[in-house]
Amino acid sequence: MKRLLILGAGTAGTMVANHLRTKLPSGWSMSVIDPEPEHLYQPDLLFIPFGTQTPARAKRPRADSLRDVDWIREPVVAVEPDAKCVVLGSGLRLSYDLLVLATGSRTRPEETEGLTGPLWRSEVHDFYTLEGATALHGALENFKGGRLVLNIVEMPIKCPVAPLEFAFLADDYFKRRGMREEVELVYVTPLDGAFTKPIASSVLGGMLEERGIRVESEFNASEVDNDRRVLRSWDERGIDFDLLVTIPTHGGAPVIGASGMGDELDFVPTDRHTLAARDHDGIFVLGDATNLPASKAGSVAHFQAEVLVENLQRVMDGRSPVEGFDGHSNCFIESGAGKAMLIDFNYDVEPLPGKYPLPLVGPMSLMKETRLNHMGKLGFRWAYWNMLLPARPMLIGSRMSLMGKKTALLNPNPSQAASA
Amino acid sequence: MTTAVFAGVDVEVNEEGFLVNSDEWTADVAEAIAADSGVGPLTELHWKVITFCREDAAREGTAPGLRRISKLSGVGMKDLYALFPKGPGKLAAMVSGLPKPQSCI
Known part of the structure; x- marks a missing residue:
C-alpha cells in the first residue's frame, strides 16, 4: 500500500483531502495530519472586531469537514524529505510516497x-x-x-x-x-x-x-x-x-523551518505552475505555505487544489504533473455600509473592472462597490462550509478568464503590470 | 521603456528606472545608477549587498526582497537603510541591475 500524507487540515489541506477521497487509485491510502480540533473560517476574523460575528460562530469541529477522511490528530515536528518520512509529536515516524504541505502561514x-x-x-x-x-x-x-x-x-x-x-x-x-x-x-x-x-x-x-x-x-x-x-x-x-x-x-509553519525546507520566512520554494516543491521529489505544496507570488487567500488555495488533485492523480499514475496553475486569485473587499467590491486576477493580469463570473450578466461587478457583492461575501460563508471544504463542484473555474473584463485598461506590457 | 545612458553605455530601463536586461549590468553601470538614484559613491559594504543580490537572483530566478537581503547578505536592516536610504529593497535591486523585487503581492 502506498501512502499519501497531507500536512495541515486548513482550507487547502481539507479541500485536497475531500477532492481525493473518492478518487484515490487502488493501492493508495491517504491521511491528513493536524493537531487542532477546530476549523476556523478565517474571513470571519475581519468581522469579529466590529461585533458583526462572534468568535464561537467562526469555528466548527474539524471532524465535520473531514468526514470519511483518515485524520491523525497530532502535530508534525519534522519532515525528512530524503528519508521520505514525517516525525509526529509522539515520536512516531510515518513514511510517505507522496506528501502535500498545506501547513499555512502564521503571524509573527x-x-x-x-x-x-x-x-x-x-x-x-x-x-x-x-x-x-x-x-x-x-x-x-x-x-x-x-x-x-x-x-x-x-x-x-x-x-x-x-x-x-x-x-x-x-x-x-x-x-x-x-x-x-x-x-x-x-x-x-x-x-x-x-x-x-x-x-x-x-x-x-x-x-x-x-x-x-x-x-x-x-x-x-x-x-x-x-x-x-x-x-x-x-x-x-x-x-x-x-x-x-x-x-x-x-511566516510559514515552524515545522518547515525546523526541517530546513523554507525560505527566509519559512515559506516553501514551489514551482509556480505545477505546485511541486522545487527542491524535493514527491512533495507538493499549496495554499499559504508556498513562496509563490500569488495572494495568500482561500480562493487561491481553492484554485490550486483543483490543479493539485489532478497532478497527484497523474503522479500516482506514473505520469508527469501539468503546469495548470496560473496564479488565479479572487476576493471580495468589504467597503462598509453594506457594500463590497470584487477583484479577480492572476500572475500576469491585474484586477480589472467588469462582470463576474459571466460576461455582461455577472451578477457580480468587478472593482465596483455594490450591495450584491456584499451579499456575495456573506453568502460565501455558507458556500465555504457547505461547498468548498467538502469539495462539491463550484461554478467558477480554476483558471482566470478575461471574458467580461475591461481589458483596454491594461498596460500594454503585461509583465510590467504583474511585477508591481 | 526608454534607453538611458549609464557610464557612456546605452541600456534599456523601464519607467521606474530598473534595467530591462540584467545582462547589460556592469560595475560601472552600477556606479552610475547609484549616483543617479541618490545612493552616492558605492562603498565596500554596498558591494557586499550588490554581490549578494546578483548571486541570489542568479540562483533563485527572482530579485531578493529586503528581508531576504537583511537575513542572508550579512548586512543588517539598519545598515541597509544607511546604505540605500529611502527604500533599500527597491534601490539595492535597481543598483544591482535586477527587476523590482516581487515580495509584495
Whole structure:
C-alpha cells in the first residue's frame, strides 16, 4: 500500500483531502495530519472586531469537514524529505510516497521590536488571530476617540485586502457610533500605494481618500515605542497612535523551518505552475505555505487544489504533473455600509473592472462597490462550509478568464503590470 | 521603456528606472545608477549587498526582497537603510541591475 500524507487540515489541506477521497487509485491510502480540533473560517476574523460575528460562530469541529477522511490528530515536528518520512509529536515516524504541505502561514508579532510589549492587546492589537480579533473588539467598543493607526509590517500577508477592508469597516463603524469626527484613521503601509496592483491600487486609494483615511506609504515598521506610543520606521519616521492595529510579519509553519525546507520566512520554494516543491521529489505544496507570488487567500488555495488533485492523480499514475496553475486569485473587499467590491486576477493580469463570473450578466461587478457583492461575501460563508471544504463542484473555474473584463485598461506590457 | 545612458553605455530601463536586461549590468553601470538614484559613491559594504543580490537572483530566478537581503547578505536592516536610504529593497535591486523585487503581492 502506498501512502499519501497531507500536512495541515486548513482550507487547502481539507479541500485536497475531500477532492481525493473518492478518487484515490487502488493501492493508495491517504491521511491528513493536524493537531487542532477546530476549523476556523478565517474571513470571519475581519468581522469579529466590529461585533458583526462572534468568535464561537467562526469555528466548527474539524471532524465535520473531514468526514470519511483518515485524520491523525497530532502535530508534525519534522519532515525528512530524503528519508521520505514525517516525525509526529509522539515520536512516531510515518513514511510517505507522496506528501502535500498545506501547513499555512502564521503571524509573527515577535519579529518587530516592542510589538508584543506592555501595550500588546491593550492599545496594540492584531486581528489575524481569534484571540487578537476578540481583544480588538473590546478595545474598539471602549475607544473614546483619537488616532487609530492601521499598519502592515511587511509583505507577504494573508488576504492582502483585509487591511483595506478593516479601514473601510472602521470608518463605517465609527460613523454608525456617531463618533467618526473624533477618530483619525491612518493607513500605514510598506507598499507605495493602497494595493500591490496599479489599477486596483488607484481605485482603492481613492476609496480611502473619500473616507478621509490618510495613507502613509513606503513605511517599513522597525519598532513600537510603548512608552511614547509611537510606531517607528527603519528610515526614522514616527507615527503617534492611541490605538494601533497591526498586521504583523507572516511566516510559514515552524515545522518547515525546523526541517530546513523554507525560505527566509519559512515559506516553501514551489514551482509556480505545477505546485511541486522545487527542491524535493514527491512533495507538493499549496495554499499559504508556498513562496509563490500569488495572494495568500482561500480562493487561491481553492484554485490550486483543483490543479493539485489532478497532478497527484497523474503522479500516482506514473505520469508527469501539468503546469495548470496560473496564479488565479479572487476576493471580495468589504467597503462598509453594506457594500463590497470584487477583484479577480492572476500572475500576469491585474484586477480589472467588469462582470463576474459571466460576461455582461455577472451578477457580480468587478472593482465596483455594490450591495450584491456584499451579499456575495456573506453568502460565501455558507458556500465555504457547505461547498468548498467538502469539495462539491463550484461554478467558477480554476483558471482566470478575461471574458467580461475591461481589458483596454491594461498596460500594454503585461509583465510590467504583474511585477508591481 | 526608454534607453538611458549609464557610464557612456546605452541600456534599456523601464519607467521606474530598473534595467530591462540584467545582462547589460556592469560595475560601472552600477556606479552610475547609484549616483543617479541618490545612493552616492558605492562603498565596500554596498558591494557586499550588490554581490549578494546578483548571486541570489542568479540562483533563485527572482530579485531578493529586503528581508531576504537583511537575513542572508550579512548586512543588517539598519545598515541597509544607511546604505540605500529611502527604500533599500527597491534601490539595492535597481543598483544591482535586477527587476523590482516581487515580495509584495
